[in-house]
Amino acid sequence: MMRKKLALFLVCIMTAPAMADESEFEGSWMLDVQVPAAPLAGLLELDSTDSGWVAFVEGGPAPVKIEDNHIELLIDARDRQGYLFQRKLVGELNADGVMTGSMESIDVLESAAEFGENGSSWSARPHIDSPPQQPIKNLSELAGTWAPLRGVDFRKWTMALTPAAKEWVAGYDARMDEPQKRCISPGLVAAVTWSFPFEIVVADDKLVLLYEAFNLSRRVFIDGRKDPDFYPNSSMGYSTGRLENGEFVVESKLLTHTTRDFNGEPISENATTIERYRLSDNSNRLSLELTLIDPDNYERPPIRRRVWTRQDDAVIYPFECDPDSFFRQLFDEGRMQEYIDRTPRRP
Amino acid sequence: MGQLSAKLRRANLAFVAIGSLAGGSWFATEALAHHSYAAEFDRNAPMTIEGVVTEVWFKSPHVRYYIKVADEDGNEVIWDTRGLTPVKLVRSGWLKDTIKVGDRVKLFGHIGHTNKHIMSILDVTLPDGRVLTSRSVAYDIKE
Known part of the structure; x- marks a missing residue:
């Protein structure tokens, strides 16, 4: 009986997903937000500095909080007419090296109305210069x-x-x-x-x-x-x-x-x-x-x-x-x- | 009330709020997107005005219609109203002669932050009762 329990414990330990280390956030990521009507894509850069984590989305600063494998990211944007709002992305860095999460809320700054995005899922994968799936030959x-x-x-x-x-x-x-x-x-x-x-x-x-x-x-x-x-x-x-x-x-x-x-x-x-x-x-x-x-x-x-x-x-x-x-x-x-x-x- | 009497009414703000929370489709198709609309117009204050067209400018960057409207005190005021760029309107059948000088029209839209007699048109009701929209984006709704 005791052997069975030990074996079960070992199986659990070996198959449990490992928690990503905080340092693994550092680097460039390709961010995708699955907004049904209009998917979003952007470059996310995460740097660990002496004063903490800093993030940039598409070259612009984005407040970020990282703790263990948890990340919260605030991205300001304008809608098509120029009204300002913020997208808040919350998620985790998984053991497979991919960040996933959901867009938890949108804080309206200037009565912007790009709603309909709440709850959209997002992911971020390490950014690598991969060749296009359909190369232009001519x-x-x-x-x-x-x-x-x-x-x-x-x-x-x-x-x-x-x-x-x-x-x-x-x-x-x-x-x-x-x-x-x-x-x-x-x-x-x-x-x-x-x-x-x-x-x-x-x-x-x-x-x-x-x-x-x-x-x-x-x-x-x-x-x-x-x-x-x-x-x-x-x-x-x-x-x-x-x-x-x-x-x-x-x-x-x-x-x-x-x-x-x-x-x-x-x-x-x-x-x-x-x-x-x-x-x-x-x-x-x-x-x-x-x-x-x-x-x-x-x-x-x-x-x-x-x-x-x-x-x-x-x-x-x-x-x-x-x-x-x-x-x-x-x-x-x-x-x-x-x-x-x-x-x-x-x- | 005279022939040019205007019916100015504030849109029901509750409607706007509900429309926003419901998913944004009410606003999401607006597309005066090639300049900062936000700098000039207050989207929280949609209004309806009614009056007679005194001038038509069917040109880019935006069509403009000058509308003679009687205010609540009976004074005539010229409103400077504008819609999308002609290249977007004509694709939906809104042409140069769709709205003519002398037409009596009803316009629903956003007014200026500071100038309360300018309007960005969302919808226009023509003399024959047809309603046209200045919100659509001809090439932005393929998928």
Whole structure:
């Protein structure tokens, strides 16, 4: 009898899941939240510092609590209209090296209404640069019209700004300073991730990307040409692209000074962006991870994401923009002088 | 009441709260997403106004309709109201001549944080009784 009990105890000990060590949280993770209508994905970085754990989601700070194998993470975000809210993720690091949990609550900061996410499950797996399941073999596979899908991007609100960028944001007034209100291009980072369709036309030496938003267009040179002299800075920059491990990788530079998102975080003329495009779903889905590298303004590179579905019967509509009504509103509200006084704020 | 008399009424805030708690579908399809809507409009204060269209701007970045509305004291006030960008509206059949100068319309939407005579349109009731929405996102509802 005693032997049987001992054997049972040993079996229990050997088969019981081992509790993960707290140090195993350290590193980069790929975070997925299974929101039914719009799944979210983002890079989670966890660092153990002298003053405790720090976390970054998509390059922006996120308050975190870690104890034993338990983790709580608070991620601020904006909804599609710019209202702020927070997602609270609670979970555990399991013996198999995967974090799992649920979204316990959403704290509304500015009457945001991206509800319907409560109780969604989430997971985080170690982030490794795995090759795409469906490698792009020829850039002609990208040709066509692409319509945006919901979700994927966390729309992380707070980023790891430099002191100079913080000062800029503190003085930002979205009602007056947003370039798109004046029909001015918001710049590559914002425009590429907006919910408008776009078309890719493939030529021998370049891809031409035609965006419905603000009639924007860009050329991504793929022939390895030498950069032109004296190419001017512009909202969509100067882009070169290449196939790399089954992904289409686009590097852009020579951007104009603009803002990253509704918060008014600046992008400098020294910034570069890296876009990584992947195909899936039998070439009917295109996904993008866009990283902004701008040490003048960000201590960690912000990341944005977007997914599109192929919709070749769609037509890109002309986006004729007229700022007249914006200026008329300023006039009607007696804020024209204030607008003029803020000229230095408009890059 | 005169022909232009307005029916201004506060939407039932309880309805908004219930709609929010129920899953957000009431708001989730709004998509004035290419600028910070939050900086300008108060989504906690939806209203309905009724009046006559005096000007139509069917252009990006947003369509605008100037509406002559009589306030509670009978004074005529011009409201600056706006909807989605035309490229999104036309895909749902809301065209340049759908709302014309002289039309009497009823608009439901969010008003400004500071300027109480601007409105972001959520729904419009046309003279023939049809109700159009300025909330949908033509290319954002595939899955």
